[in-house]
Amino acid sequence: MKSKGIKISMKILLIGEFSRLHNSLKEGLQQLGHEVVLVGNGDLFKKFPVDINLSVKVFNNPILLFFRKGIHKLTKFDIADFEVAYKFKKALKQLHNFDVVQLINEDALSIHPKLQILLLRKLITQNKNLFLMSCGDDYSNISYYLKEKETYSILTPYLNNTALKKQFYYCLKYVSPTYKKLHDFIYKHSCGVIASDIDYHIPLKNNKAYLGLIPNPINTDKIVFHPLEIENKIHIFHGINTLSQVKKGSVFFEESLEIIQKKHPNKVAIHTTHNLPYKQYIDVYNQAHIVLDQVYSFDQGYNALEAMAKGKVVFTGAEKEWLDFYNLKENTIAINALPKASQVIKNLEWLIENPNKLVEISNNARAFIEKEHNYITIAKKYLQVWEENSKD
Template identity: 60%
Template sequence: MKILMVGEYSRLHNSLKEGLLKLNHSVTLIGNGDNFKKYPVDINIDATFFRKRIPFLIAKALHKIVKFSLVEMECAYKFYKILPELKDYDVVQLINENSLKTSPKLEIWLLKKFFKQNKKIFLLSCGVDYLSVKYAAEKKFKYSILTPLQHNPKLKKKYAFILKYLKKSFYKLHVFLYKNVEGVIASDLDYHIPLLNNKKYLGLIPNPINTDKIHYIKNNFNSKIKIFHGINRLNYIKKGNVFFEEALEIIQKKYPDKVEIITAENMPYNHYIKHYESCHILLDQVYAYDQGYNALEAMAKGKVVFTGAEQDWLEYYNLEENSVAINALPDSQDIAKKLEWLILNSNEIETISKNARLFIEREHNYINIAKRYLDTWNK
């Protein structure tokens, strides 16, 4: 089967590609590498000219005045230029509702041409999109990435990237996609729940993790317990990093001789994963019901991850609380208590570490997940 994947934000498409290649399928990945994260792609359509210092400053000033993005235009032009070659694929899968990273009007225009020259088109819900943002805005989750904004409306500017999906132009893009795709696949419970009972919904297929490439790292307790906190400043508020920082302050004061805290900010993906390899505990995100990609890869390495691990997720996978991951609530004191429990009981770190690896092998193995995608596409 000839497969084209459009967009990459987390390494989901790369890992799925690796699984599909093992099953002897032909796979091409086109995207922009997600800016500073620099995920691998076969065809790169990222803006290069308007990323340079002077052109970028001009583009930024123009965007501020007239809300017109030269960076988006460059991405669109690069996709348009390569469009004649992107044809006759058996399956095309879009990473989300704004996979080309350009304006909705231009994206619709480009996708119309693109869809005509290919067969089956599928859409992933694995990041913010119209339905997931609408569901969160209506406060249907007990907490979500919109919770900080709902508590403090002054944060509205910080949420421009997320709230844009509720704009009329992005709603039109959403409607266009749902009319033209075969169906929509969710990657975890945060996207699965808003899609329940939707006619286009094909079900949840968990994130694929390459368990051949990612090896389990045996814990070493000869020195201090190492806690890693990775920060992406663009997502600082919606990931709930403030709760982690406050909890770490409590722990650092209480157990200065027992813990070592490692903090990293805005790193390319390859640097980021190397940076946390020596840690025992990794702080991922707060406002989630399920794990994102960073959390899953860390769990595959045997890290005890503070992330989304809500009751809905426990029930879905038939798990006990704190058995494979720690549910990080938007509560600094609660996070500090859970960290303290692990610091004082290193045997629990060892148990959760081994369980986490087994869970990833059982539920997220990239070849098994690739087979599930093939079954869904073929249906």
């Protein structure tokens, strides 16, 4: 379908928020004069802002929480899903006549697929165009990476040790029959799917519904860049989310930091945290020169991009596919972190012994974010894809 030209003002509904992606996209769209409503649960402890809050409150009451955990242990069903479903059903009364509706993920409401299908069916009937993002785990990328076609993926720890199946429940659930039905339903009723980075782009390359990769939007107006100043020690930050630490390869960072601390106690200061709320997380890594993000990825996730915007030197996904996509050279924007402690240690020591490289990569990282991830530029790309692929 040829571009119809972007409307002067559109009503856009964004559903789901796991990383601040939809918040930054919303801000970019608003700067361009569009009306945007964001619906979500804030993503647990991260507490991202939303316009319509679906977070669980009633079933987090201590008494009800006890029964909730018991029922979940026996049935694997979270009765708090009914609270979220009720809130969304109530919100549906005002969620109509939007030009575009976008789901951040196939599990955008984070409730049982049967409930999601019922609610999404109603949402679709009262709005114009539904778009899906491949951002985070979904049927397409989990089923693809289970086939081990790539050197590694977030599933590598599980594929190497199936005893970790319980820890990978939230990944593997997407290839279960119930989530496959949700996947099929959304694909049938959507205008197409958009990938947010290389890790989600690779599994979709031959998918007929794929509309292409649009990089994560970063609000560089809100994120202040502070040029790195290295006075005494180099500060290294490792923020751990215990729900995802295995699939992010935190063990390789922990092993590396233990060795680095012993070898260079007078040159480094190491900061390791667990499950901090978003605002506290940002405060801690503000003092860091180096941020350790993840090893099982080809591209950067949202936390890494925000750290790069601040001018941090980030150990994250920066594989050849990413370098080729952006036409970059290795170790000039971010450090490609592989699932090998020896490789992490080697790169850390290279930076410790060459602090001028820290400053150089820091400046390059900020410039890269401003060029490739600016939230207004990215919002324009979304508008173009939505317009070119809308049904009316």
